[in-house]
Amino acid sequence: MNTVISFIVIFGALVFFHELGHFIFAKRSGILVREFAIGFGPKIFSSKKKETTYTIRLLPIGGFVRMAGEDPEMVDIKPGQRVALLFDDNEKVSKIVITGKDRFPNARTIEVEKAELEHQLFIRGYEDSEDEEEGTLKTFYLSREAIIVDNQIETQIAPWDRQFASKKLSQRAMTIFAGPLFNFILALFVFTIIGIIQGVPVEDPVLGKILPEGAAQEAGLQENDIVLSIDGSEVSSFADMTKIVREHPNEELIFTIDRNGQTHEIPVTPNRIVQEEMEFGQIGVQANLDKSFGKLAIYGFQETYHWTIEIIRLLGKLVTGQFSIDMLSGPVGIYVSTEEVAKAGIINLMRWTALLSINLGIMNLLPIPALDGGRLLFFGVEALRGKPIDRQKEGLVHFIGFALLMLLMIVVTWNDIQRFFIN
Incomplete structure (x- = not known):
């Protein structure tokens, strides 16, 4: 169960930060973000805040940020279609109701002659009228945040300047690049937290914590011992020592160390570790840590x-x-x-x-x-x-x-x- 939770948390964090990068830079560029999703497939959670719907989907194999203009924009409103219109306080169309018009008894109904929802933002049609048999042809201008209602699904219109394709090349490129960029930022943040918690490994060949029941403890190596050489080969860094140890599992090595100003030669036999069809030596010692x-x-x-x-x-x-x-x-x-x-x-x-x-x-x-x-x-x-x-x-x-x-x-x-x- 712990593994399942760890996997979901890790994978969720990776996807979340990746999509967050796309999301933030899309918003900064003025792009309408329709959905911020973690996962694919059917929705298991959905919440709308302002103009964006935030969802968690069934298959945890990725995620996406759906920006206006990347997909076919919305339901096409065709000439001859009958729709209901609702208006805001400025007498601009706030909702275009395609289906379910009976839920809006105060709406004004028209037969569409033309609808332009990207640039000029208007809808023209013959409004129902009791006085005139054929109705009156009128033009109604839309709010920039107007909603289209179809099958109880509400979709906000996207004026051209809010669509992905309308933005400058540099803005579009940065919006796409921001996803991977945020993955590197997440890694940087996690490594920094690791450093704060445990300290930063020192590059010098100085022994840190000696792990219990390891080859180093059995041989008598101690914390703060300085490794000068191994089998006569000079050691200048902790990485040098690790490399030699890994290459000699179950082989006795002579460690020449400096302990409190005195030189000692200590035989150490690295334990043989097998992992994913690879074998290497290990003595059970950590690098010295610096918390400056x-x-x-x-x-x-x-x-x-x-x-x-x-x-x-x-x-x-x-x-x-x-x-x-x-x-x-x-x-x-x-x-x-x-x-x-x-x-x-x-x-x-x-x-x-x-x-x-x-x-x-x-x-x-x-x-x-x-x-x-x-x-x-x-x-x-x-x-x-x-x-x-x-x-x-x-x-x-x-x-x-x-x-x-x-x-x-x-x-x-x-x-x-x-x-x-x-x-």
Whole structure:
């Protein structure tokens, strides 16, 4: 149960921050945001505040921010259609009722001759009249926040200047880029909190906490020991020491240390650890920790940068064939890994969250149709051409990309099921 809760909280946080980036910059650009959703599929929670509906959906595999102009805008009001109109205090149309007109007995009914809901914002039609048999042709101007009611569903109209496509290229690009950007910001924030809680690992080869029942404790190593060399190889950083230890499981190593100004040689045999078909040595010692403000101020940036480079390096191996697609993990693999990480404590779970957030940010920036990076690529082409690509053609490319991504998700998920539950 703890694993399920951890997975939902982590995945929810990653998606929430990603969509929050899109949402904030869309609002800053004046774009009408119709829906802020976590998950896909049927709604299990919905709440509308001002002009945006906030929803949680059944399938926790992503989320979206639905901006005006990205989809077909609304129900088409055609000539000959009979609609009911309600007005605000300024005598502008506040509601256009297509179905369910009986619920608005005080509305004025017209037979539509023309409706223009983006630029000039008017609806023209023949108003029912008792005096004139054929009615009177009148033009009614709409409020910029007018609502269309159809099948009890209310949809706010979106004037052209509130639609995504109307904005400057820089505003549209920033709105799309903000999603991945907020994933990096989340990672930075989490790494900073980790630093505040536990301190920042010192780079010098100074031993920190000695873990109970580990090889370091059995050999007699102590906290604050300075490692000078291992088997005659000079050690200049804690990372150097860790690398040597990992490469020699179950092999005796001679640690030359400085303890209170005196040099000692201590034999240590790293324990052999097997994890995901890989083996490495471990002696059970943590790095010394620094809680000074200067270190804490830059720790989040350093860790975010370090892991960004590492994930990009792994992606490079995937492209060059050094990394098999069978080694990728989908939701099932992430769930299983989360279960293992959760056993190691809250700090490791927080670190895992930060790594997943960086990974999500990088993956979304790849120039693949249907991803944020694919949309940014189209914006780049638009900047070079001086005009946007035909929306229908771009939509078709994104649709094909989305279908291929779903196919890849199915393949990766099936590999995860085979790896963790069948083999």
